[in-house]
Amino acid sequence: MAIQEQMLEELKNKEIFEQARSCAYEYIDGIEVMDVFPSKSSLENMISFDQTLPKESVSAKEIIEQLHEFGSPATIAQTGGRYFGFVNGGAVPVSLGVKWLSDVWDQCGGLYLTSPINAKLETVCENWLKEIFNLPKETIAGFVSGTSMANLCGLSAARFHLLKNLDWDINEDGLNGAPELRIIAHDQVHASVKKTLAMLGYGKKSIEWIPSDNQGKLIVEELPKLDRSCLVLLQAGNANTGSFDYFDQVCDLANEVGAWVHIDGAFGLWAAASKSLSHLTKGMEKASSWAVDGHKTLNTPYDSGVILCRHPDVLISSLQATGEYIIYSEQRDPLLYTPELSKRSRAIELWATMKYLGTKGIDEMVTAFHLRAKQLEKGLEEIGFQIVNDVVFNQVLVASESEEKTKLIIEYIQKSGECWLGGSTWQGKAVIRVSICSWMTTENDIKRTIELFKTAEMTVSKNGNPDINP
Ligand SMILES: *Cc1c(COP(=O)(O)O)cnc(C)c1O
Numbered sequence: 001m002a003i004q005e006q007m008l009e010e011l012k013n014k015e016i017f018e019q020a021r022s023c024a025y026e027y028i029d030g031i032e033v034m035d036v037f038p039s040k041s042s043l044e045n046m047i048s049f050d051q052t053l054p055k056e057s058v059s060a061k062e063i064i065e066q067l068h069e070f071g072s073p074a075t076i077a078q079t080g081g082r083y084f085g086f087v088n089g090g091a092v093p094v095s096l097g098v099k100w101l102s103d104v105w106d107q108c109g110g111l112y113l114t115s116p117i118n119a120k121l122e123t124v125c126e127n128w129l130k131e132i133f134n135l136p137k138e139t140i141a142g143f144v145s146g147t148s149m150a151n152l153c154g155l156s157a158a159r160f161h162l163l164k165n166l167d168w169d170i171n172e173d174g175l176n177g178a179p180e181l182r183i184i185a186h187d188q189v190h191a192s193v194k195k196t197l198a199m200l201g202y203g204k205k206s207i208e209w210i211p212s213d214n215q216g217k218l219i220v221e222e223l224p225k226l227d228r229s230c231l232v233l234l235q236a237g238n239a240n241t242g243s244f245d246y247f248d249q250v251c252d253l254a255n256e257v258g259a260w261v262h263i264d265g266a267f268g269l270w271a272a273a274s275k276s277l278s279h280l281t282k283g284m285e286k287a288s289s290w291a292v293d294g295h296k297t298l299n300t301p302y303d304s305g306v307i308l309c310r311h312p313d314v315l316i317s318s319l320q321a322t323g324e325y326i327i328y329s330e331q332r333d334p335l336l337y338t339p340e341l342s343k344r345s346r347a348i349e350l351w352a353t354m355k356y357l358g359t360k361g362i363d364e365m366v367t368a369f370h371l372r373a374k375q376l377e378k379g380l381e382e383i384g385f386q387i388v389n390d391v392v393f394n395q396v397l398v399a400s401e402s403e404e405k406t407k408l409i410i411e412y413i414q415k416s417g418e419c420w421l422g423g424s425t426w427q428g429k430a431v432i433r434v435s436i437c438s439w440m441t442t443e444n445d446i447k448r449t450i451e452l453f454k455t456a457e458m459t460v461s462k463n464g465n466p467d468i469n470p
Contacts, residue, residue, distance in 0.1 A: 003057055016060040023068040031080040031440075034073070035417030042073035081440035082419035082449060087239060087267045087395075089296040090438030098352040099301050102345060109143075109345035112331035118345035119332040125347045128354050129292075129306060132273050132362065134285050140312045142319070142337030143347045146305035147266035148192040150291030153307035153319060153338065155196050157289055158231045158260040160318035161311060165228055165258065171320060175201050184226070185233040186210040186218035186245075193233055193264055214427065215243040215390055220250060230259035236281055236290075237268020240426050240433060242373075242395030244268060248283025261287040267437060270297035271393055273359065274366040280392060289315075294350045297366060297394075299439050303346050307337070365439050369394040372436045372446050379450035383457070388431050397424070398432040400457065406430045411466035412456040419449050 001009075010016055035042070048070040077083055079090045107115035109122075126141040144150050159181065163170050166179040183202050185193065187209050197207065210222045216238035226232065232254050234245040247263065254261045263269070263284055269292040272281040284290070288311065294304030309315040316336050335341050357365060370393055377391045380398055388397040400406045410423045410432050424433040434449075460466060 006057065010060055016064060019061060019064050023064060023072070026068075027072050028079075031077055034077050034080070036077045036080065036082050036420040037414060037417060038074045038076070039417060045070050046074050076420070079438070079440065081438060081442055081445040083438065084419060084421040084434045084436060084449070086422060087237075087296050087435045087437055089267070089293075090299045090440050091301045092299045092353050092356060092439060094356040095300045095349040095353045099349050102348045105345070107345040109343045109347070110335040110341045111333050112329040115345055116331070118347060119334055121345075121351040122334050122347040123332050125306075125350050125354065128351075129308065132354075132359065133269060133281075133290070133292075133308070134272065135290070135308060136285065136310050138312060139308050139310045140315060140337060142307040142309075142315065143334065143343075143350070144305040144307060144338050144340070145303050145346075146295065147190075147264065147291045147293045148196065148305070149339070150293075150305040150307040151190075151193055151196045151262070151264055152199065153315065154262045154289035154291050154309065155193075155200055155231070157307075157309050157311065157315045157318045158262055159200055161288075161314045162229055162231060162260055164314075171317065179229065182227070182230045183207045183233070184210060184224070184230055186212045186235075188212045188216040188218075188238055189233050189235060190239055190264055190266070215392075216241045217243050218245050218250070220246050223250065223253065226254055226257050226259045228258035230254065230257070232259055232261045234261060234263045234287070235268070236263055236265030236271065236284060237393060238395070239266075240395065240397060240424055240431075241389035242268065242393035243390070244271070244280040244392070246283075247281065247287065251283055251286035255286060260289070262289045262291070263287045264291050266291065266293045267296035268393060270362070270366050273362045274370070275363055276367055277370060277393065294353065297369070297437055298350075298353055298362070299365070299437075300349045300353045303344060304350055306350075368439075369436045369441075372441055372443070373434075375443060375446045376434060376436070376449065379446065380453055383450065383454050385453065385457075388426055388429075394436045396434040396436070397426050398434065398453075399429065400432075403430040405457075405460055406432060408460040408464075408466045409453070409456045412460060412468065413452055415466065415468055416452060416456075418452055419445075 078088050107118050109115050109118040112119040122143055129141055130139050142153055160170055162181050163178055168178050185207050210218055212218050234250060236244050251261050269290060271277040290308040292306050294300035295302045319339055373391050373394050373396050376396050377387050381387055386399045388399050400409055407430050414420055421432060421434045424431055
């Protein structure tokens with residue numbers, strides 16, 4: 001059969017979709033019992049993918065079978081309740097459901113003309129996000145892959161705006177010979193911000209680094225005198241401690257002189273949606289731009305970053321794309337707000353998740369991350385661990401009596417398959433880093449995790465190594 005006929009037949013009989021669906025159901029039903037990090041044999045079995053590119057078409061059925069048999073066990077059980085690595089977040093069920101449907105639509109989200117529904121839902125999401133975060137009404141949103149890209153958009157807007165105020169049009173005149181901007185960042189900004197600055201032409205040495213306190217917050221008294229050539233980088237949610245900068249004070253200082261404040265709020269901006277935690281983000285609405293992820297704290301599937309900017313013209317100009325074939329409409333054209341042209345219609349999952357949870361549900365979910373973090377803090381303290389940070393949000397940094405033991409405990413827990421968490425260093429010391437950000441995590445999951453810490457500590461003390469079966 002010619003390949004086209006074959007594909008038409010697949011669309012018609014839908015067998016591959018049914019097959020994929022039953023594999024997915026099996027995965028969902030096994031999520032609580034599978035190894036949180038793949039076992040050694042599951043990792044080794046990925047050798048099944050070391051194949052040469054076939055000349056002849058391989059059956060779709062066989063492809064899905066292989067992916068499920070050898071791919072599913074080699075995944076991280078991130079949608080379960082005991083994955084505490086990095087700051088990843090789970091996935092709200094309806095967000096997966098609408099993703100399936102919209103995957104079938106396969107919309108090109110760049111223009112109104114290429115996907116009216118995506119443009120519509122972007123507008124709805126933009127309004128809802130402004131409401132949740134209490135941002136000024138003129139704020140616009142661009143929907144990008146993640147906070148790294150959102151940071152790039154925000155900083156590029158800042159560069160455009162500050163240079164423009166110094167009578168320099170970067171789109172026309174370029175960066176060579178441009179007036180100097182002062183980039184002010186504290187030593188705890190996220191790696192993605194440093195990367196973005198470098199991409200925009202601001203290397204490490206050209207940045208005025210400001211010290212931070214023992215929670216990773218910028219020390220306001222250490223700020224130099226600001227002026228209108230300044231870009232100030234703040235953070236909502238330190239990736240280690242979960243701490244928040246003093247937005248209120250810094251934004252006031254910046255706004256007085258026309259400096260630009262950008263807040264990297266990848267996971268922390270969502271604290272604003274919790275009544276009991278919103279004190280953490282006080283004054284953040286006074287900034288000029290904000291970067292946030294749906295795929296972390298809000299638990300949408302991956303590929304859901306947002307740039308929010310209070311100066312619409314500036315964001316659009318800094319990301320300006322023109323081309324004869326681009327047909328703009330009276331409606332929203334999503335590509336105006338992002339560096340991408342063709343892009344996935346990612347606002348669909350964000351819309352569904354916000355609508356499903358509502359402001360009450362978002363509050364409940366975000367607050368629960370904090371409560372579980374406090375539960376873990378208390379439980380671990382009770383069995384003799386040291387909690388290194390102030391648990392203000394969802395991050396818990398843990399240490400054992402020695403750095404060596406801390407590292408062995410991480411190794412033990414990672415090998416156990418029962419939960420997964422990472423290591424980090426905080427103020428020069430090895431720590432265990434736990435991030436609670438999945439809606440699936442229950443009180444019982446935290447209890448099990450505390451038990452696991454206890455067993456890990458006992459085994460490591462007794463054997464001096466992290467081997468589960470020494
Ligand atoms: C995760 C994170 C980023 C990067 O976001 P991506 O979505 O991974 O690109 C930036 N800043 C902070 C504080 C983060 O936690």
